[in-house]
Amino acid sequence: MIRVVLVEPEGEYNIGFVARLCKNFLVDELYIVNPRANISEAFRFSAGGREILEKAKIVNTFDKAINDVDIKIATSSIADNNGDILRKSIRPWEILPLIQGKKIALIFGRESVGLTREEIFKCDFLLYIPANPSYPVLNLSHAVGIVLYEIWKNRELLTNPQTSTISD
Amino acid sequence: MIRVVLVEPEGEYNIGFVARLCKNFLVDELYIVNPRANISEAFRFSAGGREILEKAKIVNTFDKAINDVDIKIATSSIADNNGDILRKSIRPWEILPLIQGKKIALIFGRESVGLTREEIFKCDFLLYIPANPSYPVLNLSHAVGIVLYEIWKNRELLTNPQTSTISD
Ligand SMILES: Nc1ncnc2c1ncn2[C@@H]1O[C@H](CSCC[C@H](N)C(=O)O)[C@@H](O)[C@H]1O
Ligand SMILES: Nc1ncnc2c1ncn2[C@@H]1O[C@H](CSCC[C@H](N)C(=O)O)[C@@H](O)[C@H]1O
Ligand SMILES: Nc1ncnc2c1ncn2[C@@H]1O[C@H](CSCC[C@H](N)C(=O)O)[C@@H](O)[C@H]1O
Secondary structure, three states: OEEEEEEOOOOHHHHHHHHHHHHHOOOOEEEEEOOOOOHHHHHHHOHHHHHHHHHOEEEOOHHHHHOOOOEEEEEOOOOOOOOOOOOEEEOHHHOHHHHOOOOEEEEEOEOOOEOOHHHHHOOOEEEOOOOOOOOOOOOHHHHHHHHHHHHHHHHHHHHOHHHOOOOO | OEEEEEEOOOOHHHHHHHHHHHHHOOOOEEEEEOOOOOHHHHHHHOHHHHHHHHHOEEEOOHHHHHOOOOEEEEEOOOOOOOOOOOOEEEOHHHOHHHHOOOOEEEEEOEOOOEOOHHHHHOOOEEEOOOOOOOOOOOOHHHHHHHHHHHHHHHHHHHHOHHHOOOOO
16 A cells, blocks of 8 residues: 655645545545645545545544654655755665555655655654755655656556567 | 657646656656646745756747657556557657667646647657546646656666665
8 A cells, every 4th residue: 555645835836736646546545635735626636536536535643644654754855965864765666575565655855955864763764766866856746756657667567567669 | 868858838836846856766858749738837836946947948839849858758648448549559668778878858738738739740659657447637737756766766876776775
């Protein structure tokens, strides 16, 4: 079971795009902690993910979005190369093996300031999407898309190793 | 050398986000064929990719965006399971082996109607990002992000197979 958690998102386009991505990659639940943007504006960007946004659970504390899941994965555009390690750092393709049969939350931070240290500290892992070291900060919904794609793909390759087509 | 080509994009946010993604994943060139949105509005979404957007090459025909590259990869949300195969279908992780030392164009279609059959016919491969079969249509810039991430990641894993961290 996969839950996507957006913590205090600020852009209505990001909220809408994330709902669409949840539909594109069959996410089970979308939780939004204290949205800072107008959810009704977000529908303009949700396309086929409209229903996901209608059903999204809006909660008013971080804890309410994570306290009933087995594994909590925070995300950050800062890799752990400075010695200040709060949580084990993982990469997107390392998620799937962690979640077999478990309830997991994938947690994404504010556009402006990301997740707080306190929020990261409440999680089990810190996920970093590898990117240009001189500018690794992705837009929020693009980070969500990449993580969901990677889980979807690895699941598909696991079920059907012949998904590769180049050698047909 | 990687060039991203957007064909008649309609949303200024998509143009801006793609410029940002080109910076996140170190793309060499951004070409835009007949933009249907206001480029000056797109800067609001380009963040650290501002310079990429300033340097983007605006051309008025599809051919001008592709005629000087070695390999042309079209993209579509429709996989080739209907017998109507114009071009060999590939998946995102199959791109890297094709491009070693070559100049390639990754070509993305209109938000409303994608690429035309004529445009796809001018390309060497047709790339499909695997997603929910009942709703595989990603938003344009999210499709771009996933493809660029996959190339970046495979390149990094090739250079440094120890990028995996879970087993540390
Ligand atoms: N495993 C880990 N990986 C990356 N950063 C870690 C880390 N453990 C601790 N940190 C530190 O915790 C801080 C993250 S706090 C949040 C930073 C930012 N708002 C963001 O979300 O991107 C960083 O300054 C980093 O130095
Ligand atoms: N390279 C990357 N890896 C993992 N998550 C990323 C990412 N780039 C962006 N994100 C996600 O997108 C959110 C908004 S980007 C936050 C940027 C902010 N300036 C900061 O200091 O942290 C982040 O909190 C994280 O959830
Ligand atoms: N699953 C997927 N795989 C590959 N490219 C995709 C994709 N989903 C969206 N795209 C890209 O995003 C662009 C806009 S989506 C276009 C949708 C349009 N209704 C159509 O009929 O095609 C597409 O042209 C393609 O470049």
